[in-house]
Amino acid sequence: MKLYELVGKDKTQGFSPYVWRSRMALAHKGCTVEMVPLIFTEIADVEGANAKTVPILEHNGTFITDSWNIACYLDEQFPDRPPLFNGAQGKAQANLFNNIFFYNLVVPLFPALVGDIFNVIDDRDRDYFRTSREARLGKSLEEAAAQQEDYLAQFRKQLWPYNQTLKAQDYFDGASPAYSDYIMYGLFQWAKGVSPCQLLNTDDPLHDWRARMDDLYDSLGKVIKPRG
Template sequence: MTITLYSLCGADAARPFSPHCWKVVMALHHKGLAFEERPLAFTAIPTTENGFSKTVPFIRDGQELISDSFRIAQYLEEHYPDEPSLFGGQGGVAAARFVEGYSQQVVHGVVSRIALSDIHAMLAPTDQDYFRKSREERLGRTLEEVAAGRDAAIAALPAALQPLRHMLGHQPFVGGATPLFADYIVFGALQWLKITTGSIHLPADDPVSRWFDRCLDLYEGVGRAVA
């Protein structure tokens, strides 16, 4: 049975951009599982699957509905144990939780300051209204005030990625010789940046850029399919 992945898009359904959804896209390909992606606009999410979740990603696998990217990865690991492992054992699960915290607490903050106005521009009018209201309430600033600091956020990005850069001095992937779910966590953040702004705003010879290119090439280049 084909898994259904509900993800996030703007006015163009062919450009899903959520970092958390990209983690799941890569995890499903890693496991070699057949799936259908159904991108949703922000305001369509609460009306889908009888209001199962207010956020994406979530998946339907037969009768099962599972939300949250990390919980989805654990579900795939538990229910498809004969396919390639996403974690490489319980130690890998714990390490991926650390990477998740680093990505969401450090990298996402910088990426959101760079991409916020670009995301708003990608949305249909109804979703623009929702996005502006929810983000301005969350940030305590207007989108325009956040956008005024975009250049400073771009300048701050290399330092935010220094822990990843350090690791890549010793191995090609966060997972070691080959990628694991921990790679897809940080890849999702930079894929979010690339799709929404057109660039990851790093030099081509940066070790993080080279790692990102390796991730884009995985699974017949699925990461390159959305520009």
């Protein structure tokens, strides 16, 4: 199996939040995977994948794109291994979690990190990244970076339901981690991989949860080194 991921100048520090979901999901399933680093402007060139984004999973000559599809594929292909979704109802709940999570957390975090991302990407990606992200932001990367603290404050306010949930349970999926946890963990791997800013207070339940997630699968997530 191969998992195509997104890197910047440092090819060991894959920072895509969506790739991290798939990477953790593959580890959860006990799958051994070869990571294939790509920069933004190489993604469309992966022959046979017909992809615009990573992650891309290649398995027995089949390409699966989109992290959600990859998770569904893994549960279908390996039904005897620990499930990522607890049945059809669990999958439907994870889908809701994913969409709320996107709206609550990804949307405010993207402008907070965009200036830091620009500093870590490969030089060959800089024009593409600036043009595409400035169109999405409706402002320059520098203007967004100057407002980083405001965006982070908005982001931190949105953490309340997630911290509250972890007061009653160890993982978003209950007593042990599964796909909702990997959705959340990807976000923190993204921030850690590109930015020195601290998203959490040490007394946030999410802080301890993240430490537990860091220890999973031979500390897989710790391949990302803090920038701060």
